[in-house]
Amino acid sequence: MxxxxxxxxxxxxxxxxxxxxxTNDEITNTDRDNVDPLTLDKISKLNNFIDKQQEEINxxxxxxx
Numbered sequence: 001m002x003x004x005x006x007x008x009x010x011x012x013x014x015x016x017x018x019x020x021x022x023t024n025d026e027i028t029n030t031d032r033d034n035v036d037p038l039t040l041d042k043i044s045k046l047n048n049f050i051d052k053q054q055e056e057i058n059x060x061x062x063x064x065x
Contacts, residue, residue, distance in 0.1 A: 006064055010060055024047055
């Protein structure tokens with residue numbers, strides 16, 4: 001697997017994380033009144049996890065560049 005293959009795959013993963021964050025934001029912004037607080041808390045924790053994963057992906061892309 002070449003460096004560019006790895007970078008492309010990391011970009012795909014990063015895009016998937018971004019799409020999940022957007023979905024989570026839509027849930028919390030659109031349905032906030034209909035979503036229980038525990039679910040909102042879980043979504044917030046998931047978004048924080050996603051942020052950390054995206055930071056790691058960017059570090060990996062920098063390291064192999």
